[in-house]
Amino acid sequence: xxxxxxxxxxxxxxxxxxxxxxxxxxxxxxxxxxxxxxxxxxxxxxxxxxxxxxxxxxxxxxxxxxxxxxxxxxxxxxxxxxxxxxxxxxxxxxxxxxxxxxxxxxxxxxxxxxxxxxxxxxxxxxxxxxxxxxxxxxxxxxxxxxxxxxxxxxxxxxxxxxxxxxxxxxxxxxxxxxxxxxxxxxxxxxxxxxxxxxxxxxxxxxxxxxxxxxxxxxxxxxxxxxxxxxxxxxxxxxxxxxxxxxxxxxxxxxxxxxxxxxxxxxxxxxxxxxxxxxxxxxxxxxxxxxxxxxxxxxxxxxxxxxxxxxxxxxxxxxxxxxxxxxxxxxxxxxxxxxxxxxxxxxxxxxxxxxxxxxxx
Amino acid sequence: xxxxxxxxxxxxxxxxxxxxxxxxxxxxxxxxxxxxxxxxxxxxxxxxxxxxxxxxxxxxxxxxxxxxxxxxxxxxxxxxxxxxxxxxxxxxxxxxxxxxxxxxxxxxxxxxxxxxxxxxxxxxxxxxxxxxxxxxxxxxxxxxxxxxxxxxxxxxxxxxxxxxxxxxxxxxxxxxxxxxxxxxxxxxxxxxxxxxxxxxxxxxxxxxxxxxxxxxxxxxxxxxxxxxxxxxxxxxxxxxxxxxxxxxxxxxxxxxxxxxxxxxxxxxxxxxxxxxxxxxxxxxxxxxxxxxxxxxxxxxxxxxxxxxxxxxxxxxxxxxxxxxxxxxxxxxxxxxxxxxxxxxxxxxxxxxxxxxxxxx
Numbered sequence: 001x002x003x004x005x006x007x008x009x010x011x012x013x014x015x016x017x018x019x020x021x022x023x024x025x026x027x028x029x030x031x032x033x034x035x036x037x038x039x040x041x042x043x044x045x046x047x048x049x050x051x052x053x054x055x056x057x058x059x060x061x062x063x064x065x066x067x068x069x070x071x072x073x074x075x076x077x078x079x080x081x082x083x084x085x086x087x088x089x090x091x092x093x094x095x096x097x098x099x100x101x102x103x104x105x106x107x108x109x110x111x112x113x114x115x116x117x118x119x120x121x122x123x124x125x126x127x128x129x130x131x132x133x134x135x136x137x138x139x140x141x142x143x144x145x146x147x148x149x150x151x152x153x154x155x156x157x158x159x160x161x162x163x164x165x166x167x168x169x170x171x172x173x174x175x176x177x178x179x180x181x182x183x184x185x186x187x188x189x190x191x192x193x194x195x196x197x198x199x200x201x202x203x204x205x206x207x208x209x210x211x212x213x214x215x216x217x218x219x220x221x222x223x224x225x226x227x228x229x230x231x232x233x234x235x236x237x238x239x240x241x242x243x244x245x246x247x248x249x250x251x252x253x254x255x256x257x258x259x260x261x262x263x264x265x266x267x268x269x270x271x272x273x274x275x276x277x278x279x280x281x282x283x284x285x286x287x288x289x290x291x292x293x294x295x296x297x298x299x300x301x302x303x304x305x306x307x308x309x310x311x312x313x314x315x316x317x318x319x320x321x322x323x324x325x326x327x328x329x330x331x332x333x334x335x336x337x338x339x340x341x342x343x344x345x346x347x348x349x350x351x352x353x354x355x356x357x358x359x360x
Numbered sequence: 361x362x363x364x365x366x367x368x369x370x371x372x373x374x375x376x377x378x379x380x381x382x383x384x385x386x387x388x389x390x391x392x393x394x395x396x397x398x399x400x401x402x403x404x405x406x407x408x409x410x411x412x413x414x415x416x417x418x419x420x421x422x423x424x425x426x427x428x429x430x431x432x433x434x435x436x437x438x439x440x441x442x443x444x445x446x447x448x449x450x451x452x453x454x455x456x457x458x459x460x461x462x463x464x465x466x467x468x469x470x471x472x473x474x475x476x477x478x479x480x481x482x483x484x485x486x487x488x489x490x491x492x493x494x495x496x497x498x499x500x501x502x503x504x505x506x507x508x509x510x511x512x513x514x515x516x517x518x519x520x521x522x523x524x525x526x527x528x529x530x531x532x533x534x535x536x537x538x539x540x541x542x543x544x545x546x547x548x549x550x551x552x553x554x555x556x557x558x559x560x561x562x563x564x565x566x567x568x569x570x571x572x573x574x575x576x577x578x579x580x581x582x583x584x585x586x587x588x589x590x591x592x593x594x595x596x597x598x599x600x601x602x603x604x605x606x607x608x609x610x611x612x613x614x615x616x617x618x619x620x621x622x623x624x625x626x627x628x629x630x631x632x633x634x635x636x637x638x639x640x641x642x643x644x645x646x647x648x649x650x651x652x653x654x655x656x657x658x659x660x661x662x663x664x665x666x667x668x669x670x671x672x673x674x675x676x677x678x679x680x681x682x683x684x685x686x687x688x689x690x691x692x693x694x695x696x697x698x699x700x701x702x703x704x705x706x707x708x709x710x711x712x713x714x715x716x717x718x719x720x
Contacts, residue, residue, distance in 0.1 A: 046497030137406030204564025230590010
C-alpha cells in the first residue's frame, strides 16, 4: 500500500534540511539509529521515507511517507505515528496529512455528515442555526427553560455549553432528560424540529452510559470534544451512538498541528458529522484564511467519506450572519451562544432575529 | 472549597493585562458575557476569579481561581476547565496548576510510585535502568530474543518502543506472551528480576482487553501514552490493571502547557507511577532547568500522593549515566534504547556496561 503523506513545517536553517528531514523520518517510525537495524524488511517497509523537502519563508517543509502498517489502523497509533514524538520538538509543526486509497475505511468518518444532519433537523437549502445552553452551574430547570425559549424561536440545534459536563449541579442524566423534554414539548407546540446536543465527557464507561441515556430519551445529536475524551474514545463512542456527532475543539488548539488538519481533516476521519471551529474576528486568533481552509477540508470529496458540517463559533453575533453565510455557504451551521444570551429578557426576540436572518 | 489555582503566561502588552485576565477567567468558566448572568450563585461560585496579575519579561502571568465544582472531579473536564478553550489562544500558555486540599483524592495518583516500582524490581539504593524493544515492525521472535539479551544483562525494566502498539506484525497478545516468557525464562537462569512493560494503546475496549492479557501472563508494568489514549482512558485503565503504569510523553509535547505541569504534575495526578521525559542534550529541545523541574514536581510531597519515578530518555547514551544520576539522584530510572541497540552484536556487553555504571 502507498504511504501516508504527512507534511511538516520545520523552523530551522535550510542548510540542515536534509539531515533534519531524515532525523524526523527516523523519529516518526523506528526511533533508533538505522545503522543498528539489520532487518531489510524493516528498512524497506517500516522506516518512514523522505518524499520531498521544499524551502519556505522561515525554514522548510518536509513530506514524510509513513507506512500505513505502522498505525495498526487504530486512531491513537495513527496520531502517534504522525505527531507523537515530534510533538515535543517545538520547531516542528504538522501542516497536512494525505491518506492513501483505502486507508480511511479503517475509521468511521462522518456517519451522517451534512446530509444526515439536514435530515434530522429537516433543514434544506439554507445554513443551519445553533446556540448553546449557558452558563454552567445553572440549575437544570433554568437550562430547560432556556432550551424552551430557543426552541420556540425556531433554532435548529441547541447544544450544551462545552463546560457543561457531568457536574453535581447538572448531572448528565437528569439534565438531558429535562432539557430534551423541554425541547420536545416546545417542538410539539410550534410544529418545529429543534434538536438538542448534550455534552458527552469522561472515560469509556461514562461515555457508554451517556450514550444509553441519550438513546433512551430520544436525543438526536451529541457534542463531544475528541481531544478531551481522547481520540480512540471518540471513535469507540460511535459504536454505541446512532445519532450525529458534533466535535468541539476544546484542548485541540494546544498542539502545533494546523487547525485545518485537526478540526477539519482528522476529526472528520474519526467520525465528526459536524465540527465546531473558532471563527475569525471573535475571541480566538484564527485567520479568515485558516477558517476557510477548515471548512473546505471538512466538506471536500475525500476517500468516499461524507462531508462534515462546519460550525463557525467563538464570540459570533447576529450581525455577522450574512458575512458567515457569504464566507461558508449554506452547508454550514452558525453557532451563536453568548451573543444571544446577552439579550437577556429579549432572548426570544433576539433568537428569532437570528433564525430569520439565516432563512433569508 | 478553595479554588484550583491555574497560572497562565500571556504574551500581550501589559496595558491589556487586566482586560485579558478577566476575559480568560470568563473563557475558562462560563464562556458568556457576565452581564447576561442573573444568577448570583453562578457569579459567586462558578465564574473563575482573577487571583493575581504579575508582569513578566514578555507579557504577564495571570493566576485564575477555578471552581473545583466545575470539573465534576473528572479528568477530561478538569483539562477542559484549565486549558480547554484557551488552548486555541496561541498567546496563552499554562505554566502551573495548584490543587486545593482534598481535590486530588478524586484522581488515582500513583498507586505504586517510586517505592512500588522498587518493590516490583527489587532495586534499592540506586537508580533503575530501562531500555526499549525496537524497531517496530520486527518479528515477535526478534523482539523476544532482544528481551532475553537485555534480561541476561540485568536491565531492570524493558519497555516496548512506544511505536510498538497492536500492529499486524506484532499484535499485543502474541507479542506480550512471547516477550514476557523470554524475560521470565532468562530471569530464572540469572536469578534476576527484570520486568517487561508493553505498550497499551487504543480505545477503552482495547485497553481493557490488553489489561486482561497482561494480568493473565504475569506482566509487571504497563507503558501508556496518556495523551494518545486520552486522559480519561488512562485513568479508567487503572481500574483493570494491578501493576505500575509508566507514562509516555508522545503527543503531549510542546502543547503550550509547560512540560513540568503535564509530564510531572498532571500525569502523576492521573496515576502515572513513572513518567518518561525527553532529557536535555538528546533529540529534544527541553532545557536542563525544565528537566530538573519535571523530576522535582514528579517526586515532591503533594496532597499525600506517592512520588512518581522520573524516567529521563530521548537519545541518551551510556556515557551520560553519571551525569544523569548526578542531576536526578537515585529515585530515577534511566532509559537508554537506541544507544544500546547501536552496539549491535555487542548488545549484551553494552547493556552490562550500562547496568554496571548505574550500580556504582
